[in-house]
Amino acid sequence: MSHEIWINLPVKDVERSTAFFNEIGFHAVSVGNERAKLAIGQTTILLFPDAAFEQFTGSKTADTSQSAEVIFSISAASREEVDAFIQKVEFAGGSIFGKPSEIDGWMYGAGFADLDGHRWNLLYMDESKMPKR
Numbered sequence: 001m002s003h004e005i006w007i008n009l010p011v012k013d014v015e016r017s018t019a020f021f022n023e024i025g026f027h028a029v030s031v032g033n034e035r036a037k038l039a040i041g042q043t044t045i046l047l048f049p050d051a052a053f054e055q056f057t058g059s060k061t062a063d064t065s066q067s068a069e070v071i072f073s074i075s076a077a078s079r080e081e082v083d084a085f086i087q088k089v090e091f092a093g094g095s096i097f098g099k100p101s102e103i104d105g106w107m108y109g110a111g112f113a114d115l116d117g118h119r120w121n122l123l124y125m126d127e128s129k130m131p132k133r
Contacts, residue, residue: 006043007072009038010053011116017047018037020115023092025085036037040074061073064117076124079108082107106130 011017021028028038034052038045043094050061061071076082082100089112090096098111098121106129111121 004044007043008053008056009045009047009052009116009118011047012050013115014049017115020092020094024088024094045072048057059066064113064119068119071119071121074120074122074123076109079124082110082122082124086112104131 008125014030014034018028018038021038024028026038026040028036031123033039033048034049036047038047049053053061076085079100084098086100093115095113095133096110097110097113097119100110102108107125108125108126109123111119113119
């Protein structure tokens with residue numbers, strides 16, 4: 001059986017978040033008046049206003065200034081792609097919590113928060129340098 005997964009993400013301002021994600025190179029489009037669809041590869045993320053998100057989850061949204069609820073990890077094709085992407089995030093108003101750096105000798109990545117404090121990271125993995133078990 002094949003299923004699709006949609007990630008629902010609460011945001012304070014759908015239009016502003018849509019513009020941010022488009023500015024950093026993702027494809028986001030408005031769907032109706034109160035939500036947007038963000039496509040990253042085969043993954044769909046739906047942006048909803050906080051109130052709508054709280055209504056259909058029956059729960060308050062996480063205060064991302066105090067805690068992280070999830071981190072979205074995205075693959076990159078090269079170190080240069082990581083560096084260029086993080087620069088776009090800074091120009092678009094996102095915040096960088098992990099500057100681009102090498103990890104364990106075979107990964108290179110960086111972490112950022114979007115306008116609502118949701119955490120993301122971009123990661124290039126050089127499999128030729130990956131430790132063998």
